[in-house]
Amino acid sequence: MAAIRDKTIWITGASSGIGKALALRLARNNNFIIVSSRGRDSLLELQKAAPKHIRVLDCDVGDDAAMEEAGDRLASLTDHLDMVVACAGTCEYDDGLTLDVESYRRVFDANFFGVVNTLRQALPLLAHSKKPVFAAVGSLSSVVGFPRAEAYGASKAALGYFLDSVRADTSRVCLQVVHIRPGFIDTPLTESNDFDMPFLMTPEAAAECIENGLERGKHVIDFPRRLSWPLRFLGFFRSLWFRVFAPRMTRIRTLRKSSCA
Numbered sequence: 228m229a230a231i232r233d234k235t236i237w238i239t240g241a242s243s244g245i246g247k248a249l250a251l252r253l254a255r256n257n258n259f260i261i262v263s264s265r266g267r268d269s270l271l272e273l274q275k276a277a278p279k280h281i282r283v284l285d286c287d288v289g290d291d292a293a294m295e296e297a298g299d300r301l302a303s304l305t306d307h308l309d310m311v312v313a314c315a316g317t318c319e320y321d322d323g324l325t326l327d328v329e330s331y332r333r334v335f336d337a338n339f340f341g342v343v344n345t346l347r348q349a350l351p352l353l354a355h356s357k358k359p360v361f362a363a364v365g366s367l368s369s370v371v372g373f374p375r376a377e378a379y380g381a382s383k384a385a386l387g388y389f390l391d392s393v394r395a396d397t398s399r400v401c402l403q404v405v406h407i408r409p410g411f412i413d414t415p416l417t418e419s420n421d422f423d424m425p426f427l428m429t430p431e432a433a434a435e436c437i438e439n440g441l442e443r444g445k446h447v448i449d450f451p452r453r454l455s456w457p458l459r460f461l462g463f464f465r466s467l468w469f470r471v472f473a474p475r476m477t478r479i480r481t482l483r484k485s486s487c488a
Contacts, residue, residue, distance in 0.1 A: 231442055232256040235305050235356075239288050239345055240315030242269035244414030245364060248430035249312060249437055254280040261304055263288070263297070264315065288315045288341030289333075298348035307355035310441070312407075313345045313363040318416050320375040324479060331378040338382035342389065353402065362405035362441060363390060367449065369408070370458045371468050374477040383408075394446065406447050407440070409433050410454040426451045 231253055238253075240246035241262035250260050254277035262270050267285035274281045282304050286297035317337040319330045342363045353359035368376050369383040387406055394404035411417060411424035412433050428451060440448030449455035461468040 230256050231258060231310070231438055233258065234309040235259045235261075235307060236310040236312065237261045237263065237284075237301065237308055237345075237349060238312045238314060239263045239286075239341070240313070240364075241273065242266040244314070244416065244430050245409065245412060245433050245437070246312070246314035247273060248434035249314065250281065251276055252431070252434045252438060259305070261301065288313070288344050289336035291340075291344060294344040294348055301348055302352065305352065308349055308352040308359065309356045310360040311345065311349045311353065311362065312437070312441075313342045313361075315341050315345075316364060316416075318379045320379070321377045322375060322478070324377070324482075326377075331381075334378040335382045335385070338379070339385045339389070342386055346393070358401060358403070360403045360405060360441060361393070362407055362437075362448075364407045364409065365390075367408050367410045367455055367458050370455075370462045371465065372473070374473060374479070403444065404446065405441060407437055408447065408449045408455070409436075410451055426454045 233256075234253075236253055236258050238246050238250050238260060241250045242264035246262070246264070250262050250273060254260050258280060260277075260281045261284050262273060262281055263284045263286050264270055265285065265287045267283065270283040270285055274283055284297060284300055284304065287293050315337060317334060319334050321327070321330065345363075346361055349361065353361060363386060365386050366380070366383040368380045369387055373380055387408075390404050390406045397404065409428070411427045413427055413429055417424060417427075433450070436450040437448060449459075461472070
C-alpha cells in the first residue's frame, strides 16, 4: 500500500471532511502536518489526535489580507513545505436560477480564490523542497453541467483551468501540480443535500484514494471510478447529457419566477 512518509505538509480545510481525514491519515506516518481552517477550536481538537505531528494555523483562505498574515505564521512553523493539499471549500446551490451574485462570490472566494491564496503563501516554502507537490480538491461536478450547481461547478471548473495553467507554467521545474476530483463524500457540506448521491464515500476512503494517487505521482486523481468514468464519457458526448440526463434532474419548469424573466 502506497504511503507518504516524513514530509512537511500543509492541509487547508482540515477541520472536517476530507481535510481532517487526510491529516489524521498522514500524521500516522511521521509526517509533520500543518492544519488550517477558520475553526480554531476544531483544529485544536484535531491536534489532540497526534500532538507531536500536527500544528494549527487557523485562517480563512478566502480572505486576502488574512492569508498574508497567515503566510508569516506559516513561515514561523516551517522553513519548507514538501506538499500542500488545498481542501478548503464550500457549496451553495442556485435554486430557481436566482443568480444571486453575493452567493456566487462566496463560493468563488472559498473554492477558487482560496486556492490561489494558498498557493501564493505556499510557493516560497515549496521552492525549498526537492520534490514539491501542490494539490487542490476540485469536484467531478465540473466535468458536466449539473442543475443548481452554477456557482459551485463553475468555481471548480475555474480551479481546474487554474491548476492546468500552473502546471504548464511550472513544466520546466520540479513542482508537481495535482487536481483531485472526488465524487460525493459524506461531509458536513453534503449532509444537507436533498437528492440521491450515488457511490457516496466516507472521508476516510477519500483520504486513502488521495494518498495513493499522490504517492503514485498522478496529476489528476478522480474517484470513485464508478462515477468518474460515466461522467467523463458524458463529458465527451455533451449532447447526450443535456438531452437525456439533465432534463431528469432540473427542477426549473418555467423562467417566470427567475431573475431571467
